[in-house]
Amino acid sequence: MVLRVAGKVVMPSGVIRQGCVEIDGERITAVAEYPSIRDGHWIVPGFVDMHTHGGGGHTFTTGDPESARRAADFHLGHGTTTLLASLVSSPAESMRSATAAYAPLVAERVLAGIHYEGPYLSELRCGAQHPEHLRDADPDELTELLDLGGGTVRMVTLAPERHGALDAIKLLVSRGVVAAVGHTDATYEQTRAAIDAGATVGTHVFNGMRTPHHREPGPVYALLAAPDVVCELVADGVHLHDGTLSFAASVTGPDRAALITDAMSAAGMTDGDYELGGQAVVVTDGVARLRQPDGGPGAIAGSTLTMDAALRRAVAAGIAIPDASRMASATPARALGLDGQLGSLLPGWRADLVVLDDNLQVVRVMRAGAWVD
Incomplete structure (x- = not known):
């Protein structure tokens, strides 16, 4: 099942202000811009x-x-x-x-x-x-x-x-x-x-x-x-x-x-x-x-x-x-x-990411496609 995490996605080339990271299993399958997204959280690599x-x-x-x-x-x-x-x-x-x-x-x-x-x-x-x-x-x-x-x-x-x-x-x-x-x-x-x-x-x-x-x-x-x-x-x-x-x-x-x-x-x-x-x-x-x-x-x-x-x-x-x-x-x-393998939000790389609020405080953590409890 494909999982989508939306927000301000930090890519190697910069920030996708309204973006989405798609994950299938342990891997990132796509990172794309979604103009309809309004989630304000930062999404950075683990x-x-x-x-x-x-x-x-x-x-x-x-x-x-x-x-x-x-x-x-x-x-x-x-x-x-x-x-x-x-x-x-x-x-x-x-x-x-x-x-x-x-x-x-x-x-x-x-x-x-x-x-x-x-x-x-x-x-x-x-x-x-x-x-x-x-x-x-x-x-x-x-x-x-x-x-x-x-x-x-x-x-x-x-x-x-x-x-x-x-x-x-x-x-x-x-x-x-x-x-x-x-x-x-x-x-x-x-x-x-x-x-x-x-x-x-x-x-x-x-x-x-x-x-x-x-x-x-x-x-x-x-x-x-x-x-x-x-x-x-x-x-x-x-x-x-x-x-x-x-x-x-x-x-x-x-x-x-x-x-x-x-x-x-x-x-x-x-x-x-x-x-x-x-x-x-x-x-x-x-x-x-x-x-x-x-x-x-x-x-x-x-x-x-x-x-x-x-x-x-x-x-x-x-x-x-x-x-x-x-x-x-x-x-x-x-x-x-x-x-x-890891360190960036790129298709094919391991789905490690951190969701941060506007104060850069941790909201959620994902490792290898699974949310950390």
């Missing part, structure tokens, strides 16, 4: 979050499949129809067990894959990553993990200045895995070498990176300028000032900027005490930071953001709705090699 550690009180970082399933369900309720489970730096055995545990969830399409944020990261720019678990890139360890995942691992973040990092990037690319640059103290030249080796994503650009300077541009300028690199941006007003968000998006354009949440388990929860990768986190006024030995706040520890809130923040910062929608869906989907 959000694609390529970097999230958990939400709704549940986490991906422990390797617990039930917790992962519930975290994915939480974000689905906020319009994220596709996401990666992001792990943090941890011992090799923990990485192996989480990879094996999440492979069935990838097969079920609960998750689109696993993202290793570490452990081949900079001690100087580790942020909320546990410093005891950081290490140089190990091709044998990486090969074992990729073999174990059997296609489950979709992206790995590493610092290009670490020993063996460039060879690791080449290994990842040869295996069809996205190599991302992040948590790095690399110079501009070292970052360019990583891009030349095949890195195609900048992990939460500006955050966890050497501060840009006009005489030493570092990784930020290299990533923003690279035509084949998609730059992740955390649009929560904490990781990035709104002016920085709009500036970065204007440099990259919407086809190279991806909105992410970098959310941890506290997303959608009250202020209080939480945990991330074995480290204590305190959330105050919705901002997550490591708890210091004296009890005070330390480094930013992920976020409490959801993708619908990120979209609203981007639009409030001056980014047009069609561009912000592309940054939340089509661009991350393409960065992960999922374009042609």
Whole structure:
């Protein structure tokens, strides 16, 4: 039976002010203009979050499949129809067990894959990553993990200045895995070498990176300028000032900027005490930071953001709705090699969509042609 969803349809080319998306089964069959339609809701593609550690009180970082399933369900309720489970730096055995545990969830399409944020990261720019678990890139360890995942691992973040990092990037690319640059103290030249080796994503650009300077541009300028690199941006007003968000998006354009949440388990929860990768986190006024030995706040520890809130923040910062929608869906989907399947409202693509009111609040969510309860 054909299902029709009407409203202001956001297409890759812009907005159909009075449009309709037709769905049959899991797929979109047509998107057309219907002049008689007067439904004022926005219809945007389902959000694609390529970097999230958990939400709704549940986490991906422990390797617990039930917790992962519930975290994915939480974000689905906020319009994220596709996401990666992001792990943090941890011992090799923990990485192996989480990879094996999440492979069935990838097969079920609960998750689109696993993202290793570490452990081949900079001690100087580790942020909320546990410093005891950081290490140089190990091709044998990486090969074992990729073999174990059997296609489950979709992206790995590493610092290009670490020993063996460039060879690791080449290994990842040869295996069809996205190599991302992040948590790095690399110079501009070292970052360019990583891009030349095949890195195609900048992990939460500006955050966890050497501060840009006009005489030493570092990784930020290299990533923003690279035509084949998609730059992740955390649009929560904490990781990035709104002016920085709009500036970065204007440099990259919407086809190279991806909105992410970098959310941890506290997303959608009250202020209080939480945990991330074995480290204590305190959330105050919705901002997550490591708890210091004296009890005070330390480094930013992920976020409490959801993708619908990120979209609203981007639009409030001056980014047009069609561009912000592309940054939340089509661009991350393409960065992960999922374009042609999802991320846009196009015939033949999976019927993932979000219905938003005029305030860009979620009204309904559809995934694979079925409304989410």
